[in-house]
Amino acid sequence: MITMSTYASFPRPLRIASWIVRIIVAAILLQTLFFKFSGAEESVYIFTKVGQEPWGRYGSGVVELIAGILLFAPRLTPVGALLALGTMSGAIFFHLTKLGIVVKDDGGVLFTLALVVWSGSAFILWLHRRDLPVIGSKL
Numbered sequence: 001m002i003t004m005s006t007y008a009s010f011p012r013p014l015r016i017a018s019w020i021v022r023i024i025v026a027a028i029l030l031q032t033l034f035f036k037f038s039g040a041e042e043s044v045y046i047f048t049k050v051g052q053e054p055w056g057r058y059g060s061g062v063v064e065l066i067a068g069i070l071l072f073a074p075r076l077t078p079v080g081a082l083l084a085l086g087t088m089s090g091a092i093f094f095h096l097t098k099l100g101i102v103v104k105d106d107g108g109v110l111f112t113l114a115l116v117v118w119s120g121s122a123f124i125l126w127l128h129r130r131d132l133p134v135i136g137s138k139l
Helices: 012-031 033-038 041-049 055-070 074-099 109-127
Strands: none
Touching: 012 033, 012 055, 012 074, 012 109, 033 041, 033 055, 041 055, 041 074, 055 074, 074 109
């Protein structure tokens, strides 16, 4: 078990795993921004269906941008993971309640990506939990 809160104290395999997962999560978060901010048909459809067009689309895009950036800021990595986890929890909720697993014949790709980001963010948050501002030292 990791007993210190600094990234440098992690065993090498965990440091590598942390970077790999952060890159995957950030890449997924950041690549979807173009579609949200450009008003792509699928994004507009999704946010219209959940009753949050256009402000929910813009807001979630901004949160995902911030989360993607924070994942690479050493002391703020867990904050980025927490933001991504929260955003993906909302996405998964809407897939399971209003959107369905398959959206506009995408074969479930968006749902799968949400699950990958959620799982990766949960791992990052767990790994870097002791670096969370305010409460990290108590974990």
